[in-house]
Amino acid sequence: MTPDEIPLTQTSPDPDADPTVIIDRVMNRIGSMQDADRLCCVGKNLHSLKNRLWEGIVPLCEQRWKEKGLNKMDNFDVACQHLSAVCAAFEYLNQPTVMQYMRDTFNLIWEHWRELEVMLNRRRAEKQQPPVSVTGLWTAYMTAHFEVMTERAHRWVTVKVRDLRGPLLTTLRLHRPVDLDTLDRVQWRTTDALHELAEINCVADYGILIPMDGYKGYTAPALPSNIPRALRSTVWSERGEACAWRLKRLTRTARHESMMQARARGETHHLADPGALHQACLDQVNGQHQLRREVRGNPVEPVPREPWITRLLYRIQSPNDRCQNFGLAIYRLTYKQSDAEWNACRQKIEQHITDWGRGQTGSSAIKPHLKLHWKDGKDLGIPEGDVEAARQHFHGLGPSPLDAPDQINDRVFLVVDEPSVASYTSSSYSSALLTARNGDFAGFVLAVDAEWDPVEGPDRPDESPGYHGQMRILGSLVWGDLFAMYASQSALLEDLWPLALDHPNTVYVGPVVPDEIKDWRLQNGLRNVCLQAVADHAHKKIDGTPFPVAPVQTNPTRAARSGTGDAGPSSSPSHAPPGTAQGQEDNPLRSYLLRAFHRHLQRNNHYREAALVGEMLATPANQTVDMERVRQRMEQGRANPAPSMSREEEDELERQEFETEFCPPQ
Incomplete structure (x- = not known):
């Protein structure tokens, strides 16, 4: 279309029947409340990620990935959740109802562009100019849009899987078990992680697609004769089942060939042999690569830029646009x-x-x-x-x-x-x-x-x-x-x-992702409990309840520095700390307060917060708390709650603990 033809979008093909101009008809179809029949309710986390992926914006660039430590094995579960979230967004887009709504919206807009096309080509015929297919441009645009968004999302997931898989394969190859016929703990943990990555990879291969069957003006490319039709089915579940079966077959074939080659070399097979385990994983990876080409065809090269960057650069480089910067x-x-x-x-x-x-x-x-x-x-x-x-x-x-x-x-x-x-x-x-x-x-x-x-x-x-x-x-x-x-x-x-x-x-x-939100909520809960404890103490002071302060000692400095609490046996119940206090030698007061806070949380059945504080006490200085052990402590606290105590018992226990820790007898 030429610039002088653009105003046609601001006209109506039949003003008497419907004065709504064509561009407004198109815009009303795209998720407006004037045409809300095809809108779906979905969680905000999924909706937000879907919007990013729709515009070709990756969830996390390489820089943010490393800033969050997702390239480290300590955060492997969180990293996998970020990858699985992308697959979940496309699973949502592949739900039958959502696919139908998207297809219907596309076709309705196609009809509006058809109305514009008729008016435009009528004018062009009067000027003896060649016709233009606005509907064809619309179909070509959406085909390219889906290709860019799916290719960028798929490439992001598979590259991240490859990066996470590399160190695991190295561990599997270099680790030496005690018994070659029994998988040890390291091998189980490593192979479990590799299996999880393989599942994510497989789902990404068949799931990060948007079939366009039924879209007006679209013709699907011919299916190669050597590709099973089910691998390119338009139905998510059918593609998934076909891919799972095909991957098993490819992997087993490759494993059989590897084992035959090893036997020909005179090698004895052992279940926990590092070389054999490593080769088994490589066989599966090679099978996935072959399956990916069968399901998706050849990848798009080079990787397309994020569309918003392309649009801004187009304006900057356009000779008819004075724009040079955005800000x-x-x-x-x-x-x-x-x-x-x-x-x-x-x-x-x-x-x-x-x-x-x-x-x-x-x-x-x-x-x-x-x-x-x-x-x-x-x-x-x-x-x-x-x-x-x-x-x-x-x-x-x-x-x-x-x-x-x-x-x-x-x-x-x-x-x-x-x-x-x-x-x-x-x-x-x-x-x-x-x-x-x-x-x-x-x-x-x-x-x-x-x-x-x-x-x-x-x-x-x-x-x-x-x-x-x-x-x-x-x-x-x-x-x-x-x-x-x-x-x-x-x-x-x-x-x-x-x-x-x-x-x-x-x-x-x-x-x-869920694990990050769970950790944040745990921190927020601990902070709220701490603030509530401070508020309760303030109310006690206002009500005149005495704070359990120990008697003044002549020389408490030495004991406070040592933090050993060697005042002899106490008549109070024993509450041994769960481990070495974090920074105990450098800050005995902090360690004492943490232990006291830990006991307070236990006595009040705040088992979630108590688990976190307990793990902080057991974690060496300058190391990150292990959230898996925190969850184990939570389960123990839920199963074995601490007995309740009266306020008088709590006050007396706090007084005795303070005396034991900082005021030993002279």
Whole structure:
């Protein structure tokens, strides 16, 4: 279509019967409330991930993957959940009802483009110009769109599986069991992990697809004669069953050949032989590679860029467009720092925000064209920390002119407030516990919804509870997540808010999976119990209940430093600590308080929180708490709850424990 033909989209083919213009008819079909018959209810985590994948945005770039420690075996389960989540999103898109809704929506839009095509070609015939197939362009566009989104998602999963599998194969090959005829613990654990990766790989191969049978104008490519038809079935379950059967056959054939070759070399077969186990896994991997080509055909090369990057670069490189840069406004709303302190902090923030996209296809090409536009709230007369005043000032700026070289997003802006500065300058900002992945506790800024109306509130309060027009976000996610979502129109702040809701500091750190949410909720629960204990103590003080303070000793320093508690036997019940206290030698008071808190949690049947504190006590200094052992402690605490105690018994026990720990007899 030529530029002078574009206005036809703003006309109606039959104004008397239906004055709705064609472009509005098309837009109403795409998930609007005016045509809500084909909308589906789905969980926010799945919906958010589906939106990312739909726009070709990978869940986590290589940089974020490593920042979260997902390349380490300690976080293997969490890494697998991130990979499985992608497969789950496409399983949702392959549900029969969802597939029908998508197909019907495509075909309805095809009919609207057909109406435009008739008007357009009628005009072209009058001018003796060749006709154009708008419907054909629509079909070609959606075919390419599905190809890009499925190829990028599939490539991301399979590359991550390959990276996780490499160290496991090395462990399997190098580990030497005591008995070659019996698998030991290391071999079982390693082969279980490899099996889990193989399952994810298989599901990704047959699942990360969107069949287009029934889409108007689409013709499926001919099926090669050597490929079983069931492997390319349009039904998810049929493809899955066919792939599972085919993979078993390919693997068994390869295993038989490997065993025959080993026998020809005179090798004796042993169940736990490292070489044989390693070869068995390689045979399965090779079978998966062959199956992948049968199910999906040849991969797309080179890997397509993320579509939002392609669109922005197209504008920048277009000779008819003056746009050269895209950006975000960022307000300084904290004024306590000196000029030198602020300049140092600003530099850290800029470096963190700029540090994004490693492993994100196309990021290096767009990076030089993404700019932050700083605005000093103090110079603008905005009160310190007043986000609403900053929003009003931002509204006054208005949207960037279409012919401006710098296009500033007018729907969201950033704020650096006092908590943001503290997250970049304070050495104490980190996870409250050593159970969390450090990458989720880096510096953050405040993202503000420019269109937020506090009177109207959120559009969907049931989906985004507690949302109030702003959200904290890691600096390194500003461009690759936040800006990418707005540029692709795939999500707004309100849509991302539920993913930040369970974070201990309510910070958006990207897509999350169940194990991460479970760990965060455990931390939040422990913090709430601790705060409740402090509040209860305050109420005791207000009510006049004495705090169990030990008598004054003449020389308590030596005992406090030693932390040995060698005051002799006590008449109180024995509560031996579960292990060596973390940092016990360097900080006996911290260890004592942790043990006291642990006993308090046990006595009040807070078995989940007690399990976490108990594992903290048993974990050596500067090591991460093992969440698997925490879960085991939870099960033990649930099965064997501590006996309840009266308030007087608790007070007496606390007094005796304090005397034993810090006030030994002279």
